Amino acid sequence: xxxxxxxxxxxxxxxxxxxxxxxxxxxxxxxxxxxxxxxxxxxxxxxxxxxxxxxxxxxxxxxxxxxxxxxxxxxxxxxxxxxxxxxxxxxxxxxxxxxxxxxxxxxxxx
Numbered sequence: 001x002x003x004x005x006x007x008x009x010x011x012x013x014x015x016x017x018x019x020x021x022x023x024x025x026x027x028x029x030x031x032x033x034x035x036x037x038x039x040x041x042x043x044x045x046x047x048x049x050x051x052x053x054x055x056x057x058x059x060x061x062x063x064x065x066x067x068x069x070x071x072x073x074x075x076x077x078x079x080x081x082x083x084x085x086x087x088x089x090x091x092x093x094x095x096x097x098x099x100x101x102x103x104x105x106x107x108x109x110x
Contacts, residue, residue: 004016004017004018004038005031005034005035005038008027011029011030012027012028012029013027013028013029013030013031013033013034014026014027014028014034015027015028015034015037015038015041017038017041017042017045019042019045019046020045020046022045024041024045053101056099056100056101057099057100057101057102058099059099059100060096060097060098060099060100061090061091061093061095061096061097061098061100061103062090062091062096062097064100065087065088065090065091065096066091068087069084069087069088074087095107
């Protein structure tokens with residue numbers, strides 16, 4: 001048993017989630033599918049939001065800034081010029097090659 005996941009045979013993984021009086025079970029063909037389903041259901045039951053950080057680990061600060069600048073996502077608010085300047089500054093900063101998941105807000109404070 002792997003933390004609520006039972007190996008039932010070749011290509012059969014049964015997940016059992018028991019939290020806060022809720023019991024759910026489901027069988028999957030791959031361990032990965034079973035683990036993903038288990039995380040989602042446990043998050044729903046306990047009220048914790050499921051956050052997939054895979055994209056944040058694979059995206060650098062420079063890539064995110066580029067995405068905002070090139071996609072016109074800065075908008076046309078009064079502070080749009082200031083936001084664009086900060087994005088360009090961060091693209092050239094020492095943090096530009098860091099993954100988004102590894103950057104904290106205090107890293108970017110001037």
